[in-house]
Amino acid sequence: MSVSRESRPNIVLILTDDHAAHAISCYGSKVNHTPHMDRLAARGARLDSCFCTNSICSPSRASILSGTYGHVNGVTSIYSHIDYRVPNFPQVLRESGYRTALFGKWHLGETEPHLPRSEDFDAWQVFPGQGQYNDPVMISPDGETTVPGYATDIVTDLSLDWLDEQSGSDPFCLMIHHKAPHRPWVPHPKHRDLYPVGSIAEPDTLFDDYATRSDAASVANMRISDDLPDRDIREEMPPELAGEENREARTRWFYQRYLREYLQTVQSVDDNVGRVLDHLDERGLADNTIVVYTSDQGFFLGDHGWYDKRFIYEESLQMPLMIAWPDRIAPGTVTDEIVTNIDFAATFLEACGIDPGDELPTGQGRSFLPLLEGETPEDWPESMYYRYWEHDDPNHHVWAHYGVRTKTHKLVYFYADGLGTDGSSDKTFPPAWEMYDLVADPNELTNIADDPAHAETRAELERELARLQEQYQDAPYVG
Ligand SMILES: [Ca+2]
Known part of the structure; x- marks a missing residue:
């Protein structure tokens, strides 16, 4: 079905940082409850086999923007810079008459702020680097300012304020990029009683001994029993938990504290997903707005004894991806077909009536719009x-x-x-x-x-x- 210029949909892309699918209840989480994310998925589609092509922040963001692998867009690590000769989907949307905006985490360029460009966004306000949870510094075209409050709420406030300023018939693409639930986890005080120590289910592989793996697993410094810095777990470990003989008890001690902090920061994200959905409903925009929830990659939630990501193993590789678009996607759609973060740009463009082959010729991905509409093309990648x-x-x-x-x-x-x-x-x-x-x-x-x-x-x-x-x-x- 083609999209006429008059009926072009809006896009709201909610992108979080390090949010694993197995900490979302509609993906079967055993550790937390996310009612608003579940509501988003129930309104549209949940994709169960969405994978990142490089499980780390900046590279995944560059892949989402440009529809390309890191060796094409230049961002192979958090230390490398995007090659702007490669076009990106907000730029293409803007050139075709969309109003575009981005608020929150940008993080392309670790050592110096490489800021969003006016070619791509009508409005933007971003954290320098990783950003802070409380009273964050933010940069906009007007300069740098400290914004009082809690980052996840602030990013939503700025986004909805921008939305309310839009008038006329031009469609919009609004990118709501949270810092949460990235380290060092600082929850909002209102969620401080959730998921108390001792209540959180342990993963099956918490005590993985890496017996059959290559040495890569055992030499990685990602063990929750030994490698979490003090800035992440702000509680003194009891001295009797030290030593190799106490690894199991120590792992459990860190696991409960680590997950508590992580899940509490997720809860604020869920609250704010609810705010966005409610706002679109109240404005009468929900039916023809594509609302996407995803994260730049997954995360080890104690799986294999780890925190962090990077490895190709499932918990790190999988990205949560839920998409509501009542005009086109049937409620309760679920697909297990494989898609990746390089497919997002082509999908968004096709949904907006733009041929990605013509307008994003450098893109390496493929639109998965057919999957969202319940059809699997015969030649879909395996x-x-x-x-x-x-x-x-x-x-x-x-x-x-x-x-x-x-x-x-x-x-x-x-x-x-x-x-x-x-x-x-x-x-x-x-x-x-x-x-x-x-x-x-x-x-x-x-x-x-x-x-x-x-x-x-x-x-x-x-x-x-x-x-x-x-x-x-x-x-x-x-x-
Ligand atoms: Ca990340």
Whole structure:
């Protein structure tokens, strides 16, 4: 169905930071309740196999904006800058008559603020870098100011104020980019009693011993038992929990405190999703506004003993994605087809009646609008390609890797690059393969890469990995 210029929909994109799908109740969360996110999903579609192509903040944001992989848009890590020769979807929408705005976290450029551009946005106000939860500093075209209040509420206030200033018939694209639930977690005081210590269910893999994995898992500094900084857990660990013999008790102690803080910050996001939905209802805009909720990647919520993301493993790889658009999407739509963050730009443009092939020719993604309308094209992709570039980053020490995920399997290659991001050459990183059967082993506990019984499947996945690298023109690592 084509979209006439008069009936073009609005877009409201709510993007959070590090919000894992398994901390949303409509995705089956065992740890919290998110009634407003559930309401959004029930009004439209929930996508159960949405994956990021590089599980870290800035790269995912650049992929969402431009519909391209990091090796195309320039943002392969949080230390690299976007290549603006690659167009982005707000820019295309603006050129076609949309009013565009962005409020909250921008975070493209870690060391110096690379701000949103007037070519892309009519209005913007963003945090420098990661941003603060309380009384955040924000930058706009008018300069820098401290905004009193709580960041998640402020970002929604600014967004709805902008919405209320819009008049006339031009459609709009409003991007509401929260800091939450990124570290260091600072909840709003009103949620301080939620999810008390001792009440939070533990994940099945909290005590993963990495027995069958490559060394990449055991050398990563992401363990909740040992690696959470004081600024995240603002409570003194009892001294009797120190030592290897107390790892289990220590893990449990940190897990309850970590999840409490994280889930409380999520609750403010949920409150504010409710505010946005209510506001669109009150303004009579809900039917022809596409409301999207997503996060730049997933997060380990104690899964495999970890916090943070980066790895291709499921909890980090999966992005929550719920989309309401009553004029076009049937309530309660659910799809398990594979989509990724490079598909968002093409989808938004097609929904707005713009041909992404013509207007975003550099884009590598594909519109998943048919999936939202309940139809799966015969040639819909059966796999996705992933690459994490930030090799041996100074805080988390996760090795660079790439891999392929199909509906049933995952193959990963941790490649040896020899150098840490600090440039030191005295470290060696042996290359290693991992492979998981996601049907028989959904928690990814048994690495079958070298199991002769699965050699044929591995060969197929290696061919698929090579095919995807060719398709996206990403060069494989050669030592
Ligand atoms: Ca993030």
